[in-house]
Amino acid sequence: MRIAILGGDGFVGWPTCLHLSAQGHEIHILDNLSRRWIDTELGVQSLTPMDSIQERCRIWKEVSGETIRFHLLDLSGEYERLKGWLTEHKPDAIVHFAEQRAAPYSMKTDRHKVYTVNNNVNATHNLLAAMVEAECDAHLVHLGTMGVYGYSSVGAAIPEGYLDVDIETLEGTKARQEILYPTKPGSVYHMTKSLDQILFQFYAQNDGLRITDLHQGIVWGTHTDQTRRHEQLINRFDYDGDYGTVLNRFLIQAAIDYPLTVHGTGGQTRAFIHIQDSVRCIELALGDAPEHGERVRIFNQMTETHRVRDLAELVSKLTGASIKYLPNPRKEAPENDLVVKNDQFLTLGLNPTTLAEGLLSEVVDVAKKYAHRIDRSRVPAVSAWTRDLGSRVERDPEGKALKSVS
Ligand code: USQ
Secondary structure: OEEEEEOOOOOOHHHHHHHHHHOOOEEEEEEOOHHHHHHHHHOOOOOOOOOOHHHHHHHHHHHHOOOEEEEEOOOOOOHHHHHHHHHHHOOOEEEEOOOOOOHHHHOOOHHHHHHHHHHHHHHHHHHHHHHHHOOOOOEEEEEEEHHHOOOOOOOOOEOOOEEEEEEEOOOOOEEEEEEEOOOOOOOHHHHHHHHHHHHHHHHHHHHOOEEEEEEEOEEEOOOOOOHHHOHHHOOOOOOOOOOOOHHHHHHHHHHOOOOEEEEOOOEOEEEEEEHHHHHHHHHHHHOOOOOOOOOOEEEEEOOEEEEHHHHHHHHHHHHOOOEEEEOOOOOOOOEOOOOEOOHHHHHHOOOOOOOOHHHHHHHHHHHHHOHHHOOHHHOOOOOOOOHHHHHHOOOOOOOOOOOOOO
16 A cells, blocks of 8 residues: 555654555655654653654665655645645555644643644644545544543443433433544643544545544553664654653653652553554554445554553562652542453454563663663653642652742
8 A cells, every 4th residue: 555654753653654664565754853843842852862764764775675755744734735745646545643742742831732733633634624625535544542531430441432322302212322432631632632533523424534543542662573673763762751651751760760750649540552562553453444434433542551650660660760759740630440442453453562571671771771861850740731730840859959849
């Protein structure tokens, strides 16, 4: 297949490009390199040294003999170029990762909220409108998030996207409806993915676009089989307070002897998936396209759930790292249970990689190898969800210059 990977320079995008290219697909990356610009804005860098996208593609050609083409294009701001590209290249499939993906970054300031909404919602809508106009019959696979559901604790498993409900009619009988699971995003970033769902629903129903939305959990790990093939193919690995995700942060913190930064009681339960499974799920979703006129197909892309404090304890046991319980900068339930259905990917053949000590220590080894690149002052999570929470944030878990916490 000819596959356009929008956002193919990012953390899940890049290994997906390699994975699909290794399977013989013709891969085109469309990316505005905004993630690299955000590193510059925040004054941080990936733990792992990352080459330019052109250099990465050159190395891939050397290693595999396969060509990955790169097109510098801003989905949210260059509508006409996007439409022209789709008209000219007519991809068979499109994988859409091209959105600002960090919840803390989206809550940093009002400017970051506005940027995240403009970027993410425009990117998705521009893509959908352009696909219709360019008569592009590609199967669109979008990377969404488990966070659209809001990690509820209602005592029922979270279904894959849809819920059957009975509504009382005017005659007093019950009418069965299938609705999108009620969305309850916990950040401006997660809210943009909730909005994406409505855009997809409309374009599938109005224009017959074939769309799959993947509600992904928190990704951990860094290597896939393909990124391992050459040092310069290495994936990015974020550790900072905005882009680093919880388990990867704990593993890096352990590697540099930094206290593990648990927010609140650590009673938050979240869904997780290893990066290798993430790219495999994209492959499985691509092979299972809906028909024209079918509803949006929704998969829960996760393999296991864990409580944050249990993860901290696991990493601490493995590495001897200390744990620090910090005031939570986020507005989120301090404790929640989470049961998630993921039968569809299991039926399609996903064989989950679960948290194993060997894999965890492998990530700690990567972190140790590049520890000299870590700026410890960028480890604390300082983006707060409200002003009030901001004044309570403990900025330095290492104990230097602690802010008072009332
Ligand atoms: N947390 C800590 N300590 C830290 C960092 C985070 O206790 O040092 C806690 C947070 O308060 C939160 C949980 O860990 O309760 C998860 O935070 P996270 O930063 O790992 O994940 P999140 O902000 O939810 O976002 C990440 C990705 C996002 C993806 C989402 C999937 O950045 O792109 O959509 O995971 S999910 O969480 O299932 O919605």
